[in-house]
Amino acid sequence: MKTEYPARYIILILFGLYMLIPILATYLFSVAVRWDRSILPEGYTLEWYVKTIHHPYFIVTLKNSFFLAFYTVLLNIVLIVPAAYIAHTQLPSAKLPMDILTILPFGIPRVILALSLITVYTFPVISRSPFLLVCACTIFSMPYMYRPVSNSLEAIDLRTLNDAAQLQGASNIQILFYIIGPNIMNGIISGCLLVFSAIFAEYTLARLITGARYKTLPVLLVEFTRRDGRIASAISVFAFTVALILSLAIILIARKDRVSTVVKH
Amino acid sequence: MSSRKKFRIQTKNLKIATLSAILPFFFFCIAFELLPIAVLIKDSFYNSSGVLSLSNYRGLFQKVYLSSFWNSIRLSAITALFGTIIGTFVGYSILRIQSKRIRALFEALSNVTTNFAGAPLAFAFIIILGANGVVTLLFAQILNLNLYPDFQIYSYAGLVVAYTYFQLPLMILLIIPSFTGLRSEWREAAVSMGASTWQYWRYIGFPLLTPSLVAGLVLLFANAYGAYATAYTLVGSKLMLVTTQIAFVITGEVLHDPALAKAMATVSLVIMAFCIFIYRITISKARGWDK
Numbered sequence: 001m002k003t004e005y006p007a008r009y010i011i012l013i014l015f016g017l018y019m020l021i022p023i024l025a026t027y028l029f030s031v032a033v034r035w036d037r038s039i040l041p042e043g044y045t046l047e048w049y050v051k052t053i054h055h056p057y058f059i060v061t062l063k064n065s066f067f068l069a070f071y072t073v074l075l076n077i078v079l080i081v082p083a084a085y086i087a088h089t090q091l092p093s094a095k096l097p098m099d100i101l102t103i104l105p106f107g108i109p110r111v112i113l114a115l116s117l118i119t120v121y122t123f124p125v126i127s128r129s130p131f132l133l134v135c136a137c138t139i140f141s142m143p144y145m146y147r148p149v150s151n152s153l154e155a156i157d158l159r160t161l162n163d164a165a166q167l168q169g170a171s172n173i174q175i176l177f178y179i180i181g182p183n184i185m186n187g188i189i190s191g192c193l194l195v196f197s198a199i200f201a202e203y204t205l206a207r208l209i210t211g212a213r214y215k216t217l218p219v220l221l222v223e224f225t226r227r228d229g230r231i232a233s234a235i236s237v238f239a240f241t242v243a244l245i246l247s248l249a250i251i252l253i254a255r256k257d258r259v260s261t262v263v264k265h
Numbered sequence: 266m267s268s269r270k271k272f273r274i275q276t277k278n279l280k281i282a283t284l285s286a287i288l289p290f291f292f293f294c295i296a297f298e299l300l301p302i303a304v305l306i307k308d309s310f311y312n313s314s315g316v317l318s319l320s321n322y323r324g325l326f327q328k329v330y331l332s333s334f335w336n337s338i339r340l341s342a343i344t345a346l347f348g349t350i351i352g353t354f355v356g357y358s359i360l361r362i363q364s365k366r367i368r369a370l371f372e373a374l375s376n377v378t379t380n381f382a383g384a385p386l387a388f389a390f391i392i393i394l395g396a397n398g399v400v401t402l403l404f405a406q407i408l409n410l411n412l413y414p415d416f417q418i419y420s421y422a423g424l425v426v427a428y429t430y431f432q433l434p435l436m437i438l439l440i441i442p443s444f445t446g447l448r449s450e451w452r453e454a455a456v457s458m459g460a461s462t463w464q465y466w467r468y469i470g471f472p473l474l475t476p477s478l479v480a481g482l483v484l485l486f487a488n489a490y491g492a493y494a495t496a497y498t499l500v501g502s503k504l505m506l507v508t509t510q511i512a513f514v515i516t517g518e519v520l521h522d523p524a525l526a527k528a529m530a531t532v533s534l535v536i537m538a539f540c541i542f543i544y545r546i547t548i549s550k551a552r553g554w555d556k
Contacts, residue, residue, distance in 0.1 A: 018430070019433070019434070020374075022393055023389065086283050101290075101291075106541070113302075119527070120305075201380070218494070222498055
């Protein structure tokens, strides 16, 4: 057993380097004066960030990305949470179709989802509109919302909670808001964070459905990878930092969740 | 009697509430998921004059489209294989780290890097492995190894390097629970009966892991096949993939027949359905002995 250790450490170190170098290089590139003929940058500056923030399109696309992610999260909550709750409590037969419908998007490449949506919705107002984009993003991100919510519904003993609350004279609405809600809140929050970070970084659907009409931050980023690498790296750092914070929050919530279930049993 | 009546009224009320809570979800899925895909598939079987025909599918046998499929399938297969093999070894190595804190660190690294994909990922590889990239320079100065001009990040090889990056964490997150499912008692039992480490893996560990490995392989294949942003940012129109060709039809950058794009999409959906089918079967097998 002990003889295996060196190999294992080499694997882990190589893995760590492969995963970290591209990320660290992007961060370093965004503050480098010049970095194309030396191992380390030739100096450091915040000029590219200042330029990025003052670029007229930066704030617009940032806002667009934020609203796109926000409305997608909202639509996800409205559509998924009540339906998942009903499927778990009163209508078990709806669970299988719901499972299937929320797994399907994994099998539909986003390019194909975009193609199919713009083929069907050709009439004015909706065609290639931000509204259609929000719908596409919702379909694509449904699994991220459904799975944590469904898992947390499965984890709690709904029947016992329901019976206990009814015995105490609670109404259905009261049960939903005071008993079930708080118990699945962690699932909903994880789902919201996952959806938000997926859509905030979403490039394919935004470019193919709305294109120049409603540019998002990732679309601007790709344009700059061909025009000005320094600004591209600053946008990239910005986008990844947002994703990093969100995914750390998700990890913390998951850990808290695990602790609370351990205490319960 | 009265309590039964009360119960019936309650279920009736519940039904209205139930339907109003669950129907929007199903309507939404039909309108923006099932119907569009059904129309897309239907359209692919009609020729330009609106007659039912297979002409679009016959059109796919042109060299452009055949090579797009070949490139997509080859790229997905190779990076899925790399991801599965390397990811399995890394996943096992992570699991065997003694220090709890360092293990959590590597797990978090695998988790966080799943977010580093698409355009930012492609751009990062341009920075480090472009002609003047830092890794290119390091190879040249320390190992005296010139990557260019034989290697190019804006090429098929570059795509393999970048795709493997987003495949690895996915495989690691998938395989770690399968390794934890292998109970230490099984290994102890095997060892006490005189099995060597190799024999344990050959006859017990590997067969038990096979469903998870197959599930990982098809999941990664589908993941790579559907990817678009990384490929578009890195190679643009220099290398033809199924997703970039379909996207070109939508953006109008390259003029193809839209009906052919629909046929391409339909064939891709069949490939994806096959992957998901295998995934569902193998993952339930993998989780079967896990519980």
